[in-house]
Amino acid sequence: MEQPNNETNSEHLSFENRIDLAELQESVFKIKQQLQKVIVGQKEMMDLLLVSLLANGHVLIEGVPGVAKTITAKLLSRTINVGFSRIQFTPDLMPSDILGTSVFNVQTSQFEFKQGPIFSSMILIDEINRAPAKTQAALFEVMEEKQVTIDGFTYKMLEPFIVLATQNPIEQEGTYRLPEAQLDRFLFKVVVEYPSADEELEIIIREQALENTTKDSKIETIIDGFKIVEFRALVKQIKIEENLLKYIANIVVNTRTNSFLYLGASPRASIAILSASKAFAAIEGRDFVTPEDIKRATIPVLQHRVIVTPEREMEGLTSKQIIEQIIEAVEIPR
Numbered sequence: 001m002e003q004p005n006n007e008t009n010s011e012h013l014s015f016e017n018r019i020d021l022a023e024l025q026e027s028v029f030k031i032k033q034q035l036q037k038v039i040v041g042q043k044e045m046m047d048l049l050l051v052s053l054l055a056n057g058h059v060l061i062e063g064v065p066g067v068a069k070t071i072t073a074k075l076l077s078r079t080i081n082v083g084f085s086r087i088q089f090t091p092d093l094m095p096s097d098i099l100g101t102s103v104f105n106v107q108t109s110q111f112e113f114k115q116g117p118i119f120s121s122m123i124l125i126d127e128i129n130r131a132p133a134k135t136q137a138a139l140f141e142v143m144e145e146k147q148v149t150i151d152g153f154t155y156k157m158l159e160p161f162i163v164l165a166t167q168n169p170i171e172q173e174g175t176y177r178l179p180e181a182q183l184d185r186f187l188f189k190v191v192v193e194y195p196s197a198d199e200e201l202e203i204i205i206r207e208q209a210l211e212n213t214t215k216d217s218k219i220e221t222i223i224d225g226f227k228i229v230e231f232r233a234l235v236k237q238i239k240i241e242e243n244l245l246k247y248i249a250n251i252v253v254n255t256r257t258n259s260f261l262y263l264g265a266s267p268r269a270s271i272a273i274l275s276a277s278k279a280f281a282a283i284e285g286r287d288f289v290t291p292e293d294i295k296r297a298t299i300p301v302l303q304h305r306v307i308v309t310p311e312r313e314m315e316g317l318t319s320k321q322i323i324e325q326i327i328e329a330v331e332i333p334r
Contacts, residue, residue, distance in 0.1 A: 017287040019238070024054075024231045028283050030222045031079045037218045039072055040206065041199040047283070048190050048300055049076055049164070053228060054235045054279040057187025057272065058143055058163040060128070060178075060304060064170055067192045073124045073164040075219050082121035082160065082225040089131040095138035099148050113150065118142055121160055121225055128165040129175045136182050139163070143185040160228045180263070180307075187272050189304035191320075231282075238278035240289040243333035248273050248294060254326045255306050261322060263307035272301045291332045299323050 028050050035046055045061070049072070052059045061069045077084040087098060100116035117123070118139075128136075142148050146157040165186070167178075183189075195203060248270055256264030276297035277289045284293075303319045312322075 017285070019234055019287040021234065021282055021285050021287065024234060024282055025285050027223050027227065027231070031076070034079045034219050034222060035072065035075055038075055038206070038215045039068055040202045041195050042068060042072065042192065045072060045190050045192055048188050049073075050283065051276055051279040051297075052187050053080075053160070053162060054231055054282060055187060055272075055275040056160070056162075056232050057275065058185060059165070060183070060186040060189045061164065061166045061192060062169050062189060063166075063192030064194075065168055067194065069166040069192055070124065070126055071215065073166070075216070076164075077122045077124070078216060078219040079222045080122070080225065080228065081221050081223070082228075083158070084122045084124070085117040085120035086124040086126065087117050088126045089128050089135070091130060091132060093131045093135050095135055098135065098138050099142070099150060102151055111151075113153065113155075115155070118148065119155070119157070121158055121162070123161075123163045125163060125165040127167060127175075129167040129178055132176055133179065136176070136179055140181060140185070143182070158225075160225050160232070183304045184266060184268055186304060187276060188300040190300060191303075235275075235278050235282045238281050238287055238289060240274070240278065241333075244289055244291065244294060245274070247291065247330065247333050248277075250330045251294075251298060251326060252302075254330060255302060255323070258322060258326060260309055260312045260317065261306050261319075262309045265302050265305045269302055269305050273297050276301055295327055298327055 031050060032046055039046070049059060061073065063069050074084075074086070087093075096116065098116050098118050100114050100119065102111040103114050104110075105112050142157065143163055146159075146161050148155045148157075163186075168175075252265050252267075252270045252273070255261055255269075258264070273294060277293040280293040280296050281287070281289045299320055302323050306319050306323070308317060308319055308322065
C-alpha cells in the first residue's frame with residue numbers, strides 16, 4: 001500500500017495570511033527592543049501603546065510618580081520619526097495655551113493664527129488631571145475629529161495623530177476629575193504597577209551604568225509616520241467573524257445592565273474593542289481576530305468608561321474586577 005505523503009499533507013494544511021503583516025511585526029519587535037534598552041518590565045504598557053498606535057487611538061497612562069509613565073511615552077516618540085510635543089498641564093493653563101491663538105500682525109494689519117503645541121503628531125500631556133474643565137474641554141474636538149476649529153476656521157491635524165496622557169491617581173490636591181466625555185475619547189487606560197524586586201534591582205543597575213550618557217541617546221528611530229499610516233490601513237483589513245462581533249456587543253451591553261455599574265459603556269467602546277482586537281491580532285501576525293484578542297482588549301478599553309455604583313465602590317470593588325466578571329459571564333463563541 002502506498003504510504004501517505006506527509007510533506008504533501010502538511011503543505012495542504014498550511015495557510016497563508018491574506019495580508020502581509022511581516023513588516024508590521026518586524027517594526028513592532030524593533031520598537032519594543034528600543035524601549036527595552038531603557039524600560040525594565042512594563043511589557044503590557046508597551047504592548048498597549050503600540051496597539052493604540054496601530055488602532056489610531058489615544059492612551060491614558062495612570063500610575064503613581066516614578067513608574068516610567070512619562071519616559072516611556074517620550075522614548076516611544078523617539079522610535080518614530082514624527083513631530084513631538086510635550087504639554088505640562090497646570091491649574092492656570094488656558095485653552096489657547098494648547099490650541100493656539102490669533103495674533104494681530106502690524107505689518108499686514110490682519111490677525112494671524114499661531115498654532116499651539118497640539119499641532120504635532122505625537123502629543124505627550126503630562127499630568128492631564130491638573131488642568132481645569134475649560135482646558136480639558138479644548139481637547140474634545142481634536143481628540144475625536146483630529147481637527148481644531150478657531151475663529152470660524154478649521155485646521156486639520158497631520159497623520160498620524162495620537163495623544164498620550166499621564167495622570168497620578170493618588171494625589172488629589174490641585175487636580176480635577178477628567179470629564180466622562182474626555183475619558184471616552186481615550187482608546188485605552190493603562191494602569192502602571194510598581195516593578196517587582198528583580199525589576200527594581202535591574203533599574204538601579206542600569207541607572208548606575210548610564211554614567212554620563214542620557215537615556216534618550218540609547219534610542220534609535222525605527223519607522224516614520226507614513227509607515228504608521230500604512231500599518232493602520234492593514235489593521236483595518238483584519239478579518240473578524242460575525243459571531244465575534246456579537247461577542248463584543250454582548251460584553252458592552254452587559255456593562256449597561258450590570259447592577260454594580262452606575263454608568264455602562266457607549267457604542268464608542270464597542271468600536272474601540274473592535275479596533276484594538278484587530279491590532280492585537282496584527283502584532284501576533286494573524287489576519288483574523290480570535291476571542292483572546294477581544295478579551296485582551298476589553299479591560300483597558302472599558303475600565304475608564306464605566307462607573308462603579310457608590311455602594312460597590314465603598315466595598316472596594318473596582319471597574320476592572322466587574323469587567324472581568326462580565327467577561328467570564330458572557331459566552332465565548334465557538
